[in-house]
Amino acid sequence: MGPEVFAVLVWTVFAVGWAGVLVIAVAVIRELALLVITKRRAGGSAADTVQHRPGEEHGGERS
Amino acid sequence: MSLLVFAVFGALFVLVAVVIARAFPVGDPEDFLVAGRSLPFGIISASVMISWIWTTTLLGAAEAGYLFGIGGGFAFAIGSVVPFFVFIPLALRLRRLMPYGTTFLEFVRERYGVGLQRGLLVLTILLALYISGEQIIGISYALSASYQIPYAAVAMISTLIVVLYLTIAGLRGSVLNDVIQFFVIAIVVFVLLPVVATNIGIGNIYEGLAQVAGNPDNELYNPDALTLLAPAAIRYCLIALVISMGFVLLNQGYYSKARAAISSKSLLAAYLLGTVIAWAPVPILFGVVLGGGGLAQGMTTGEELRVTTDVASAVFTQALPTGGALAFSLMVFMAGMTTAGNALAGFQALVTVDLRRSLPAGRWLLSSPTRFARLSTLVFGVVVAIFAIVLQGASLLYIDILSGIIFSTPIAALVLGLLWRRPSTPVAAVSIVLGLLGGIGTYLAVDDPNLDYFYGNVVSLGLPFLVVVVGTVLSKRDYDFDELKEYRSPTAEARSGPDPDAEGL
Known part of the structure; x- marks a missing residue:
């Protein structure tokens, strides 16, 4: 194995690792963001249900 | 300063578990043991990748590179990846055959009977003890040597942290802590290691290896230093394969994460990406850059190295004098925590599903599966800490060899x-x-x-x-495998509805 082949081998392995980790990182950030958004929406609507029953403060009857 | 960094991370892991437990209150044992079977692809990939990075992956692969040349890191990677090519089809088949199963020992029980299930339960609990104990030993050696803290104190504190976050939030807490540790380890391996490689010089590593391979007078002479398929490396690959087979296929932690995946498609993609594409470069690069770097720089035991296992940290810190030691120790610490967490998550599922049903019913402890899981994990944590303290100074290599034969x-x-x-x-x-x-x-x-x-x-x-x-x-x-379709894990009995994969795919 010559020095050029050795260098190409090392940087190719790095490139495969970068690609793998990047795909995972992007997916994780997206999933965590979705999780937070979903949780906030669910939390918000639950809180609304408890604090503002239809027809009370938020004017459910108007709709 | 460095100790403060570890303390902050330790506190962060416990805090994350507390936040997760509040955000996702544990409704039933399914939530606790398999995160409600709802984890998406990215989180599972990060978790399986990081829990397959053992302290020995980092230190052992570099050592293999130092001992066997560039074939060493490749041998470590191939030997350790092959078991996942067996595991992935098995996990997919288990999900299909037993959609509401939790542990692989439930399959053994249905397929082969209670006797074999109980025998394997003992073996798998011993494996969980060995895996988590070995990680705590690795962390304790690394931190006690670097920061002059008593070995036993490191062993107890690190065990306490991992046991706490598993006890508080179950598998979901463990997996989300894995995600934090994924980012830290990924930065060290894929950002700092290229800097290390550049600082040493890829050309210098090659020249040094050529010297080692071609000069019989070199103290580290190894004619196969630049041979990918050297006989010693191939033998090492086969050993790694046999040992890893047991560590993967008998480790309930991986089955729990496979069960936790939201669909079979997510499971397949997450395991292929996490354990093959993203994981395999880690030992290869540690073998070639750090192991090969140690050889190329003429590092010898008794001089620059206490033992050959030291080669990874010696090369890394020498090439990265500012912050290199802290980054390396942090990486070893997190690699150990995530692997121990995976083994403990598997233990939790095994005792809650397989052990609990074997004990006489009606007692306070057994009446709540989640309570039983939490208390068992706390007790097991004490055993793990004692195991790690007792084995201080023992040859892990010898235990590894025996474990391969048994598991x-x-x-x-x-x-x-x-x-x-x-x-x-x-x-x-x-x-x-x-x-x-x-x-x-x-x-x-x-x-x-x-x-x-x-x-x-x-x-x-x-x-x-x-x-x-x-x-x-x-x-x-x-x-008749069709008998298994109707099976419901004792912890999944409350759940109803169609096969989880029927909707997911």
Whole structure:
């Protein structure tokens, strides 16, 4: 194995690792963001249900 | 300053578990043990990748590179990845056959009976103890040597952190902590290691290895230093393969994460990406850059290295004098925590599903599966800490070799029993016993200390396959896998509805 082949081998392995980790990182950030958004929406609507029953403060009857 | 960084991370892991437990209150044991079977692809990938990075992946792969040349890191990677090519189809098949199962021992119970399930339960709990204990030992060695803290104190505190976050938030807490640690380890391996490689110089590593390979007067002379398929590296690859087989296929932590995946498609993609594409470069690069770097720079034991295992940290910190030691220790710490967390998550599922049902019902402790899981994990944590403290100074290499011989013996019964209708319970039991006796007997019978462990491990994995195949040809049994479709794990009984994969895919 010559020095050029050795260098190409090392940087190719790095490139495969970068690609793998990047795909995972992007997916994780997206999933965590979705999780937070979903949780906030669910939390918000639950809180609304408890604090503002239809027809009370938020004017459910108007709709 | 460095100790403060570790303290902050330790506190962060426990805090994350507390936040997760508040955001996702544990409704039933399914939530606690398999995160409600709702984890998406990215989180599972990060978690399985990081929990397969052991302290030994980092230190051992570099050591293999130092001992065997550039083939060492590749041998470590290939030997450790192959078991996942067996695991992934098995996990997919288990999900299909038993959609509401939780542990792989439930399959063993239904397929082979209670006797074999209980025998394997003992073995898998011992494996969880060994894996988590080994990680705590690795963390304790690394931190006690670097920061002059008593070994026992590191062992107790690190065990306490991992046990706490698992006890508070179960698998979901463990997996989300894995995600934090994924980012830290990824930065060290894929951002700082290229800097290390550049600082040493890829060309210099090559020149140094060529010197080692071509000059018999070199103290580290190894004619195979630049050979990918060197015989010693191939032998090492086979050993890594046999040992890793047991560590993957008998580790409930991986089955729990496979069960936790939201669909089979996510499981397949997450495991392929996490354990092959993203994971395999780690040991290869540690072997070539750090192990090869140590060889190329002429580092020898007794001089720059206390033992050959030191080569990774020695090369890393020398090439990265500012912050290198802290980054390396942090990486070892997190690699150990995530792997121990995975083994403990598996332990939680095993005791809650398989052990709890074997105990007499009606007691306070047993009435709530989640309470039982939490208390068992706390007790097990104490055992892990004691195990790590008692084994201070023992040869982990020797224990690794023996563990390969013991833990690979049930693989044949498990794999062939999942794929083939005909293997019977007596054949499965005999294959395990003969594998164990054959492996230990071979290890003791072979005189050469460089080959005895190799043949012992190969026999303990290979002989049971032979026994199951031959024994099955002679048997008339025909197991009906459809019986498993209706099975419901004791912790999944509250759940109803169609097969989880029917909607997910």
